[in-house]
Amino acid sequence: MYRLHLSLKFLSHHWLMTAIGSFFVGASLVILVVVMAVMDGFQERLKDTVSGASADFIVTPRFAADLDRLAVTLKSNIPQVVEASPFEQSLSFVQRTGKVDPLEDKLQYAQVYGIDGWREQAVNRFGEYLWDRRHGNRLTVQDIREPFKVYDALDAAAGTRGVIIGSGVRNELRVVVGDRIRIAALRRKKGTGSGSEAADYDQDWLVFRVVGIYESGNSEKDAHCLFLDWRVVQELWSSDLRRSSVRCKLKSSDDFDAARRALGARIETVIRDSASRPETVTGFDAALLPESWKTENQTLVRAIESEKSMILIIAFLIVVAGTSSIFAAQWLLVSDKIREIGILRALGAGVEGVMSIFVFNGFLMGLIGSVGGTLLGLFVVKKIDSVHEIVKVVTGRDVFPSDIYLFSSIPTRVNYDDVLRYSVAALFCTLIASAIPALRAGLMDPARALHRE
Amino acid sequence: MSDARSAAATTVPALEAKDLHKAYRLRQETIEILSGLDLVVARGESVAVVGASGSGKTTMINMLGLLDRPDTGSVRIAGEDALAASGSRRAQMRNQRLGFVFQFYHLVNELSALDNVLLPARIGAPWFGWSARKAEMTARARALLARVGLAGRESHRPQQLSGGERQRVAIARALVLEPDVVFCDEPTGNLDPRTARGVQDLLLEVAPAGRAMLLVTHDEAFARRCDRVLRLADGRLRPSAADAASSAGTFASGGAA
Ligand SMILES: Nc1ncnc2c1ncn2[C@@H]1O[C@H](COP(=O)(O)OP(=O)(O)O)[C@@H](O)[C@H]1O
Numbered sequence: 001m002y003r004l005h006l007s008l009k010f011l012s013h014h015w016l017m018t019a020i021g022s023f024f025v026g027a028s029l030v031i032l033v034v035v036m037a038v039m040d041g042f043q044e045r046l047k048d049t050v051s052g053a054s055a056d057f058i059v060t061p062r063f064a065a066d067l068d069r070l071a072v073t074l075k076s077n078i079p080q081v082v083e084a085s086p087f088e089q090s091l092s093f094v095q096r097t098g099k100v101d102p103l104e105d106k107l108q109y110a111q112v113y114g115i116d117g118w119r120e121q122a123v124n125r126f127g128e129y130l131w132d133r134r135h136g137n138r139l140t141v142q143d144i145r146e147p148f149k150v151y152d153a154l155d156a157a158a159g160t161r162g163v164i165i166g167s168g169v170r171n172e173l174r175v176v177v178g179d180r181i182r183i184a185a186l187r188r189k190k191g192t193g194s195g196s197e198a199a200d201y202d203q204d205w206l207v208f209r210v211v212g213i214y215e216s217g218n219s220e221k222d223a224h225c226l227f228l229d230w231r232v233v234q235e236l237w238s239s240d241l242r243r244s245s246v247r248c249k250l251k252s253s254d255d256f257d258a259a260r261r262a263l264g265a266r267i268e269t270v271i272r273d274s275a276s277r278p279e280t281v282t283g284f285d286a287a288l289l290p291e292s293w294k295t296e297n298q299t300l301v302r303a304i305e306s307e308k309s310m311i312l313i314i315a316f317l318i319v320v321a322g323t324s325s326i327f328a329a330q331w332l333l334v335s336d337k338i339r340e341i342g343i344l345r346a347l348g349a350g351v352e353g354v355m356s357i358f359v360f361n362g363f364l365m366g367l368i369g370s371v372g373g374t375l376l377g378l379f380v381v382k383k384i385d386s387v388h389e390i391v392k393v394v395t396g397r398d399v400f401p402s403d404i405y406l407f408s409s410i411p412t413r414v415n416y417d418d419v420l421r422y423s424v425a426a427l428f429c430t431l432i433a434s435a436i437p438a439l440r441a442g443l444m445d446p447a448r449a450l451h452r453e
Numbered sequence: 454m455s456d457a458r459s460a461a462a463t464t465v466p467a468l469e470a471k472d473l474h475k476a477y478r479l480r481q482e483t484i485e486i487l488s489g490l491d492l493v494v495a496r497g498e499s500v501a502v503v504g505a506s507g508s509g510k511t512t513m514i515n516m517l518g519l520l521d522r523p524d525t526g527s528v529r530i531a532g533e534d535a536l537a538a539s540g541s542r543r544a545q546m547r548n549q550r551l552g553f554v555f556q557f558y559h560l561v562n563e564l565s566a567l568d569n570v571l572l573p574a575r576i577g578a579p580w581f582g583w584s585a586r587k588a589e590m591t592a593r594a595r596a597l598l599a600r601v602g603l604a605g606r607e608s609h610r611p612q613q614l615s616g617g618e619r620q621r622v623a624i625a626r627a628l629v630l631e632p633d634v635v636f637c638d639e640p641t642g643n644l645d646p647r648t649a650r651g652v653q654d655l656l657l658e659v660a661p662a663g664r665a666m667l668l669v670t671h672d673e674a675f676a677r678r679c680d681r682v683l684r685l686a687d688g689r690l691r692p693s694a695a696d697a698a699s700s701a702g703t704f705a706s707g708g709a710a
Pocket residue numbers: 448477478479486504505506507508509510511512513
C-alpha cells in the first residue's frame with residue numbers, strides 16, 4: 001500500500017495545492033447542489049400550481065354517465081383513488097351587466113368549469129386558489145364549503161346563481177365580488193333534429209352573481225375561467241356541448257400508471273355501475289379515457305423537462321470546470337515530483353504503481369472536495385433564506401423579490417438521489433482529470449527523471 | 454531458499470553484462486556512449502569504476518541497474534536475463550535484487566528517515582500484505598539505521614539531516630531488502646572529505662557482505678580500497694593501470710572469500 005501511503009504524504013505536505021484542488025471541486029458542487037435544489041423547488045411549486053388546478057387522474061367516459069355514481073365507483077374500484085369529484089367543462093361568453101361601453105367592454109370568451117365545490121377542494125385544493133393575495137390575503141368566497149352560495153336574499157329568492165371568476169376575467173370585466181355578470185349558456189333547441197344544423201343550437205344569456213375570485217398563477221387560465229356548480233352546468237349546457245369527467249386525487253401523483261391499469265382491469269364494473277343506462281353501453285361507446293394533469297398540460301411539462309436538461313448540461317459544465325482544477329493541481333504535482341518518480345522507479349515501483357499514487361492523489365482531492373462541497377451545499381440549501389438575507393445586505397439588492405415570485409420564501413427541494421449522483425459524477429470526473437497527469441508520471445523515463453537537475 | 458542462494462553464489466556471478474551498446478541520438482548526430490562494455494562482478498566483490506566526466510559511467514549504471522535499456526547486449530542479475538524480462542519483472546528485480554546509492558542522496562523529502570529506509574519494503578509488499586510484514590521490516594530498518602550511525606534519528610526528515618547523514622540513510626535504504634548488487638554512483642561526490650571518508654568506510658564495511666558492489670567514483674583513493682578498479686573509456690571497461698599493477702592478486706582472494 002505504498003501508493004496510498006505516499007499519496008497521503010504528498011497530499012499533506014502540499015496542503016495548499018490539495019486545498020486549491022479540492023476547493024474548486026467543492027465550490028462547483030456547492031453551486032450545483034444549491035442551484036438544482038432551488039430549480040427543483042421552483043419546478044415543484046410550478047407543478048403544484050398547475051397540477052393543483054388540474055388533477056392526478058381524470059376519467060372521461062364516452063357514454064352517458066351519472067358522474068356522482070362514477071365518482072363513487074372509481075373510489076371503490078381503484079385502490080389508488082383517494083378522492084373523486086364530478087367535473088363538467090364547456091365554453092361560453094361573458095359580459096358585464098348594465099350599460100356596455102363598446103370601447104371598453106369586449107365580449108370575453110370563457111372556459112366554463114362545473115365543479116362540486118367541496119369535493120373539488122379534496123381533489124385539488126381548489127380553496128387555495130380563492131385567496132386575494134394582493135389585497136390583504138383574504139378569502140374571496142364567504143364559505144369555502146359552499147363556495148357558490150348566494151347570500152343576497154333577493155337574488156336567492158330570484159334563483160340567481162353564484163359564479164367564481166378568474167382574476168383575469170375580473171380585470172377585463174372590471175367587476176368585483178358582489179357584482180353581476182352575464183354568461184351565455186349554450187344549448188340545443190328543444191325538439192330539434194340531429195344537431196348538425198346551426199339552427200339547432202341556441203344561447204341563453206343568464207345573469208350570475210360573482211361570489212369569488214380564482215387565481216392559479218397560470219395567467220392564461222385565470223384570464224378565461226368561470227367556475228359554476230356542476231349541476232348548474234349540466235342544467236344549462238346541453239350534454240353534447242360539454243365534456244363530463246370525474247377528477248380524482250391519487251395516493252401519490254406518481255400512481256397514475258397503476259391507477260390506469262387498475263381502471264383497465266375493472267372497466268366492466270365501472271361502466272355497469274356508472275352508466276345512466278348500462279344496457280345501451282356497448283362496443284365503441286364502452287370506453288373511458290384516463291388522463292393526468294400532465295396530459296392536460298403537455299406543453300408546460302415539456303418546457304419544464306427541457307429546462308431541466310438545459311440546467312443539467314450547465315451543471316455538468318460547472319463540474320467539469322471544477323474538476324479541471326484537479327487536473328492542474330496534479331499536473332503541477334507531477335512536475336514537482338519528477339525526481340521522486342525516478343526514485344520510486346529505481347526502488348522497484350512499476351508504471352502502474354507510480355500512476356496509482358497520482359490517481360489516488362486526485363481521487364482523494366476530489367473526495368475531500370465533493371464530500372465537503374455536498375455537505376456545504378446542503379447546509380446552504382437548508383439556510384437558504386438566511387443566505388438570501390446576507391446576499392441582500394452584501395449586494396444591496398433583492399435578488400429574489402417576493403412580490404414577483406409570489407412566494408414568501410425561496411422554494412427548495414433536495415433530491416438526495418440527484419445529490420449523490422452529482423458527487424459521484426464529480427468524483428468520476430476527478431478520476432479522469434487525474435488520469436492524464438498520472439499517465440505522464442507513470443510513463444516518465446526513470447533514468448532521466450533521476451538525473452534531472 | 455538461502456541455501457539455494459549460497460549454493461548458486463559460488464557459480465553464478467551477481468552481475469554479468471556482455472557487449473553492451475548504448476548510443477544517444479540527438480537531432481542529426483549519434484553519440485555512442487557504451488560500445489561493447491563487458492563486466493562480471495562476483496558475489497562478495499566490490500568493483501570501482503573510474504573515468505572522465507562524461508565518459509558514460511552513469512549511463513552504464515542505468516543499463517546495469519535496469520533503469521534504461523541498452524541498444525544491444527545482455528545483462529544478467531544473479532543469472533536472470535534482465536533484458537528479456539517484462540517491465541514489471543524488471544521493476545521487481547530492481548526492488549528485490551538491486552540497491553542504489555546516488556550522488557544527490559535522492560531521499561523522499563516527505564518521508565522520515567525510517568520511512569525512507571522502509572520504502573523499498575513497502576513497494577515490494579503485495580497490495581494488502583504490508584501489515585503482515587511491517588513489524589519485521591521496521592525492526593530491520595531500525596537496526597540498519599543504527600548500523601549506519603543514525604540511531605535516534607528515525608523520525609527526522611531529510612531536511613533535518615546533514616549531507617553525510619542523508620547518504621547514510623540512502624545506504625540503509627539500499628540494503629534493507631538485502632540485494633544482490635548495490636550500485637553507487639559517486640556516493641561521496643557531494644560531501645566534504647571528512648564526511649566522505651566516513652561514508653566510504655561504511656560502504657566498504659556493509660555493502661559487500663555476501664553481495665556485489667559496483668562503485669563509480671572520481672576519488673582514486675576510495676577506488677583503490679575496492680577489490681578491483683576498472684576504467685571506463687571509449688565505451689569500454691578496462692582494468693585501471695594502477696590497479697592492474699598493484700592489486701592483481703586481490704581479485705582472486707576477494708572472489709574466493
Ligand atoms: N538522455 C541522454 N540523452 C542524450 N545524451 C545523454 C543522455 N544521458 C547522458 N547523455 C550524454 O552521455 C554522455 C555520458 O553521460 P554520463 O553517463 O552521465 O557520464 P558520466 O556519468 O560518466 O559523467 C554525456 O556526454 C551526456 O551528455
